[in-house]
Amino acid sequence: MSLFTTYYPLFMLCVLSVLYVMYRIQPLASTVKKIIIVLCVLTNAAYICWRLFFTLPHEGTFNMIMGILLVACECIGFLQLLVFYTLVWKPSNRKQVMISDLDRLPTVDIFIATYNEPIEVLKRTVAGCLNLSYPKDSVHIYLCDDGKRESVEQLASEFGVHYLTRTDNKFAKAGNLNHAMSQTNGELILTLDADMVPLPAFF
Structure with missing residues (x-):
């Protein structure tokens, strides 16, 4: 050797x-x-x-x-x-742009899709969305409930977020999100599962 x-x-x-x-x-x-x-x-x-x-x-x-x-x-x-x-x-030449440097920030609609998840799980997700480091007047949070539950509607009222539901469950989660998009007009859309808790610096 x-x-x-x-x-x-x-x-x-x-x-x-x-x-x-x-x-x-x-x-x-x-x-x-x-x-x-x-x-x-x-x-x-x-x-x-x-x-x-x-x-x-x-x-x-x-x-x-x-x-x-x-x-x-x-x-x-x-x-x-x-x-x-x-x-x-090829090296990336993207420059980091701070939010504070922008003249205007786009509005963001956050869709939290839910069907039968526990209320405690939804509470954490909604609380995380409310704690995002993004101008509050540019963020609109929607609880998209395919389970048509009164408890979820009460949760939305308690946290001051929007509650959306529909008459049927056609196409399951995809149909739920499509219905939400037809009811909102945000410039950007963030979709979250019921158990996804975003960090403050998520975007």
């Missing part, structure tokens, strides 16, 4: 550690990312070549077919990897 083979894992660990430290340095991040991508592509390409030319079984037709199918699946994974790396190759 050669010296390189013996210490190869340690060598790779050192290389990856150096690349990680360089990646954390902002001016070098884009360059280091591309180096890592190239190394990963070359490593995966070498692996695929090794699988194709040195590991396929030749004893028996069944073994050969199974081996080819396995390598084909690995090749598909490699192609998916190439697509992913193509998407992330």
